[in-house]
Amino acid sequence: MKTSIATVSISGDFQEKLSSIAAAGYDGLEIFENDFLAYDGGPKEVGQMIRDAGLEITLFQPFRDFEGMAEPHRARAFDRAERKFDVMQELGTDLMLICSNTSQAALGGIDRAADDLAELGERAAKRGLRVGYEALAWGRHVNDHRDAWEIVRRVDHPSVGLILDSFHTLARKTDVDTIRSIPKDKIFIVQLADAPLIDMDLLYWSRHFRTMPGQGDLDVTGFMRAVAATGYDGVLSLEIFNDQFRGGSPKSISIDGRRSLLNLMDAVARSEPEIALTPPAMPAPISVSGIEFVEFTADEREAGELTGLFRSLGFSRAGRHVAKDVEVWRQGGINLVINTEKEGFAHSAYLMHGTSVCDIGLKVEDATATVARARALLADLFEQPTGPGELKIPAIRGVGGGVMHFIDDKTELSRVWEIEFKPVADDADAAGAGLTRIDHLAQTMNYEEMLTWTLFYTAIFDTAKMPMVDVIDPAGVVRSQAIESPDAALRLTLNGAENKRTLAGRFVSESFGSSVQHIAFQTEDLLATAGALVGNGFTALEIPANYYGDVEARFGLDPAFVATLRAHNILYDRDEHGEFFQLYSRLYGDGFFFEVVERRGGYRGYGAANAPFRTAAQQRLVRPKGMPRE
Numbered sequence: 001m002k003t004s005i006a007t008v009s010i011s012g013d014f015q016e017k018l019s020s021i022a023a024a025g026y027d028g029l030e031i032f033e034n035d036f037l038a039y040d041g042g043p044k045e046v047g048q049m050i051r052d053a054g055l056e057i058t059l060f061q062p063f064r065d066f067e068g069m070a071e072p073h074r075a076r077a078f079d080r081a082e083r084k085f086d087v088m089q090e091l092g093t094d095l096m097l098i099c100s101n102t103s104q105a106a107l108g109g110i111d112r113a114a115d116d117l118a119e120l121g122e123r124a125a126k127r128g129l130r131v132g133y134e135a136l137a138w139g140r141h142v143n144d145h146r147d148a149w150e151i152v153r154r155v156d157h158p159s160v161g162l163i164l165d166s167f168h169t170l171a172r173k174t175d176v177d178t179i180r181s182i183p184k185d186k187i188f189i190v191q192l193a194d195a196p197l198i199d200m201d202l203l204y205w206s207r208h209f210r211t212m213p214g215q216g217d218l219d220v221t222g223f224m225r226a227v228a229a230t231g232y233d234g235v236l237s238l239e240i241f242n243d244q245f246r247g248g249s250p251k252s253i254s255i256d257g258r259r260s261l262l263n264l265m266d267a268v269a270r271s272e273p274e275i276a277l278t279p280p281a282m283p284a285p286i287s288v289s290g291i292e293f294v295e296f297t298a299d300e301r302e303a304g305e306l307t308g309l310f311r312s313l314g315f316s317r318a319g320r321h322v323a324k325d326v327e328v329w330r331q332g333g334i335n336l337v338i339n340t341e342k343e344g345f346a347h348s349a350y351l352m353h354g355t356s357v358c359d360i361g362l363k364v365e366d367a368t369a370t371v372a373r374a375r376a377l378l379a380d381l382f383e384q385p386t387g388p389g390e391l392k393i394p395a396i397r398g399v400g401g402g403v404m405h406f407i408d409d410k411t412e413l414s415r416v417w418e419i420e421f422k423p424v425a426d427d428a429d430a431a432g433a434g435l436t437r438i439d440h441l442a443q444t445m446n447y448e449e450m451l452t453w454t455l456f457y458t459a460i461f462d463t464a465k466m467p468m469v470d471v472i473d474p475a476g477v478v479r480s481q482a483i484e485s486p487d488a489a490l491r492l493t494l495n496g497a498e499n500k501r502t503l504a505g506r507f508v509s510e511s512f513g514s515s516v517q518h519i520a521f522q523t524e525d526l527l528a529t530a531g532a533l534v535g536n537g538f539t540a541l542e543i544p545a546n547y548y549g550d551v552e553a554r555f556g557l558d559p560a561f562v563a564t565l566r567a568h569n570i571l572y573d574r575d576e577h578g579e580f581f582q583l584y585s586r587l588y589g590d591g592f593f594f595e596v597v598e599r600r601g602g603y604r605g606y607g608a609a610n611a612p613f614r615t616a617a618q619q620r621l622v623r624p625k626g627m628p629r630e
């Protein structure tokens with residue numbers, strides 16, 4: 001399986017694009033002509049640079065407004081093409097993309113277009129070159145791959161083929177199964193892109209909002225299954241026009257792209273087994289059965305504050321590590337680990353980010369297989385020397401530099417708490433507050449990094465994205481993307497901050513990087529839990545009276561019931577499945593907090609309707625009344 005990416009997909013100058021594409025392990029790149037024109041090196045030099053980087057030039061593109069022109073435009077178009085053929089020969093590449101004509105001057109007619117392409121094919125063949133014809137979704141006369149294919153079929157020339165681009169086909173909702181009957185040898189290259197579903201002009205959507213496959217909402221897998229069913233075994237090339245990527249990190253966007261192709265082809269090979277393309281073998285998407293632990297790094301003083309907060313939430317100290325300054329605090333099925341070691345990964349995370357979550361432990365069926373899939377999808381392995389009495393727990397690096405460990409029931413990993421920790425007697429029989437499990441982890445990052453995280457989680461684990469929601473913070477918008485496993489055993493919310501003044505943005509900037517900003521615990525009875533928390537000295541985030549007036553009116557709730565919610569600062573929501581109750585802690589450190597939720601009757605969401613009021617209440621804590629904004 002050969003992978004490629006268009007230079008337009010990556011930020012930076014030509015050299016930066018080239019080195020990040022090579023480092024991410026692609027076989028080749030498409031030269032997007034403007035990237036070449038903007039570079040101050042001749043075509044021979046550029047061709048050599050690309051080959052020296054170990055890459056091939058899979059395509060030279062785009063050549064515009066070619067077919068269906070009346071004279072004198074027609075002759076001009078051929079002259080232009082010959083000039084580009086010269087450049088291609090110097091670059092050392094043989095395939096040019098002709099995108100369907102968008103000019104008002106273009107004349108329609110399948111045979112007219114076929115005649116033009118036949119003549120171009122003849123001219124290309126004389127130089128050992130080939131041309132591929134692509135239907136742009138907004139082409140003047142040709143805007144559907146079926147018409148482009150009909151033209152190429154009529155041309156019937158070995159140097160003229162079809163170029164398929166998932167965006168153009170899927171954006172117009174063209175039936176992808178029409179691809180299955182195209183002879184594979186007539187498909188010269190396949191371009192892949194996804195996009196979020198937004199109702200807008202096709203050209204604008206395509207030029208600004210494309211994403212890597214799997215990061216958007218289009219059925220790129222269905223498209224690619226149809227392509228694979230033809231027996232196509234040529235190059236798969238990403239062509240991503242995206243405003244964010246143009247300003248993003250060349251390295252991480254390049255890796256995201258390769259990860260998306262590997263993940264896409266893994267899914268295609270599983271659902272369409274009779275294919276000629278052979279993606280690397282890897283275990284199937286990993287199903288997660290729960291969050292086994294969340295680990296905090298802290299120094300001793302802050303650890304004391306943090307465990308005070310744990311205690312007020314009804315947690316008790318359940319064990320101390322046999323060899324390290326590490327404790328586990330437990331309630332129900334929740335394990336919170338606190339690490340105050342003076343060396344190792346947790347300590348470097350502390351030096352970098354301060355008190356923060358540095359490690360997440362997931363319960364999976366097979367920890368070794370989990371790491372194997374993650375590695376196949378370009379995640380970095382995490383290893384550090386194991387001390388006496390410690391298990392070697394399989395682990396990887398997450399996107400933000402944090403670590404993820406994997407625990408399974410297959411090996412003695414399932415006994416990690418017994419093996420690595422000695423029980424602590426001091427408060428083993430504390431009553432607790434009814435917290436049963438982790439409902440979700442909320443990770444906060446800069447908005448530009450969000451798609452990287454989304455792809456990371458959805459590619460490795462058997463999870464799906466929920467619709468994105470905007471959370472209005474008094475200082476800006478925070479975009480929130482939930483990712484869930486099919487049975488909701490794993491729920492993550494990714495929160496992308498667009499500026500530094502939002503609660504989320506300040507957290508990212510003050511903790512020097514993205515991390516878990518809040519942990520939501522579940523209880524079966526939030527009113528009972530709230531009562532127990534008060535007894536433990538827990539202080540809930542204060543919610544204004546105005547909110548309760550609205551909730552009462554909006555849902556038609558009983559005033560006495562609303563008064564009880566208000567007395568405990570409990571927020572309320574409802575969906576078609578059931579009801580949702582939420583309570584928040586005050587802020588800790590750089591803006592970290594806890595949430596306690598009760599899902600009644602199968603409520604599916606996260607209380608998005610309440611998020612602006614919760615955020616405003618939290619902002620009041622950090623920005624006392626009358627204080628000017630920074």
Ligand SMILES: O=C(O)c1ccc(O)c(O)c1
Nearest residue numbers: 062099134165206207239
């Ligand atoms: O937006 C464009 O013009 C454009 C150009 C070349 C392509 O391959 C494409 O898919 C879009």
Ligand SMILES: [Mg+2]
Nearest residue numbers: 134165191239
């Ligand atoms: Mg294209």
